[in-house]
């Protein structure tokens with residue numbers, strides 16, 4: 001059997017056992033069947049059961065709850081939404097774009113509320129996010145981010161520009177020239193959140209079957225080798241794994257994000273690094289990096305950059321790319337020279353996240369078939385999946401609400417191109433972002449290719 005604790009530092013440090021729950025014993029009926037026990041599936045189950053305790057809700061999970069990205073991520077429960085405010089405003093108008101952003105901010109508070117109400121012990125710390133600028137070009141992007149936020153109605157309570165001293169006071173990385181700070185983010189132990197959520201939904205009468213792979217999703221049924229679960233509503237909550245389902249190969253591209261965790265660092269080191277409020281941190285380079293100070297004093301640090309695999313393949317082997325781990329370790333050492341030349345990394349891991357062709361996350365229910373879905377969060381699913389779960393609960397119960405009026409509801413992303421175009425496009429994009437960072441460091445000027453590529457994606 002798979003050693004689930006080896007999938008991430010987080011899964012190796014949860015309370016309680018990772019022994020799978022029983023598998024589906026045979027054919028069954030339900031009111032709602034949910035495929036996938038990550039945050040999306042479990043939040044959907046949670047809010048449905050809370051709103052209507054009589055509903056018979058069944059969750060089918062191929063491995064164990066939290067096996068996917070939900071048990072492996074960077075633990076930023078943020079208000080970040082993968083589609084930018086300007087892109088949302090172009091498609092839906094500035095008011096609806098702002099409504100989406102406000103709903104995301106409220107989502108961070110909502111997750112904190114449920115964590116407290118359900119007694120989920122997941123190191124929840126709403127310390128906000130500091131994004132550092134370590135070059136003049138990055139400082140320009142920090143200023144532009146604040147100007148853009150103001151233009152769309154966000155104020156100093158939402159995002160502020162930091163000078164070098166203010167940014168360094170939060171996160172004393174090397175060569176900090178400034179940055180931005182938003183309070184709308186909490187650091188969380190992601191696997192404890194998803195495992196605690198699974199227990200919370202079970203307490204509300206939801207049935208979770210693990211080690212139960214769904215081989216087909218169709219109107220009125222989820223099919224597994226052990227039997228068929230018939231239900232008028234079937235929710236697909238498989239995010240980066242979606243292309244492994246029949247008929248879904250081009251729905252999202254699975255892109256891998258990889259992480260490292262250091263050993264627990266001594267108090268003197270933390271006194272030099274800061275992050276005293278456990279702020280999550282990043283910087284304004286193009287290739288995304290993200291980090292958090294864990295409750296047990298480690299740096300958990302990740303980034304994109306692993307290659308996309310031909311045919312949208314998802315495989316445990318892709319979770320590990322030695323050269324990406326080495327690069328992450330090098331970047332950590334550059335950011336925090338106090339870690340020394342040999343950054344003490346104790347864990348390395350990774351996982352797939354889902355990227356839609358138009359970079360838009362979406363949530364929806366097709367009333368004629370009863371098929372519902374949510375995903376395409378790119379790397380922002382910790383918060384967004386909670387909003388998805390609440391929205392799906394309203395859609396499935398047929399209750400119109402502020403949530404069901406948000407612009408991402410029932411949005412249909414186009415399919416990705418067939419191969420080899422998909423492979424060429426995704427990997428070319430990753431390459432542009434890497435070379436843009438190098439070119440900016442060399443020239444001291446913003447990369448035009450990266451800006452053009454972002455425009456192409458509709459960012």
Ligand SMILES: Cc1cc2nc3c(=O)[nH]c(=O)nc-3n(C[C@H](O)[C@H](O)[C@H](O)COP(=O)(O)OP(=O)(O)OC[C@H]3O[C@@H](n4cnc5c(N)ncnc54)[C@H](O)[C@@H]3O)c2cc1C
Pocket residue numbers: 035036037038039040041060061062063064065066067068069070071072073074075076077078212213214215237238239240241242244245256257258259290302350351352353374375377378379380381382383384385
């Ligand atoms: C390394 C990494 C770092 C990240 N960092 C952050 C971050 O800091 N903040 C943030 O907001 N987001 C982050 N993300 C993204 C975030 O983790 C995801 O968006 C989020 O967890 C998605 O939740 P989900 O439930 O939709 O998908 P998942 O957690 O991937 O769950 C899908 C589940 O479906 C199951 N499944 C798949 N196929 C089947 C099938 N055929 N039958 C039954 N079950 C199936 C899988 O086993 C899995 O458990 C990160 C992702 C990764 C990989």
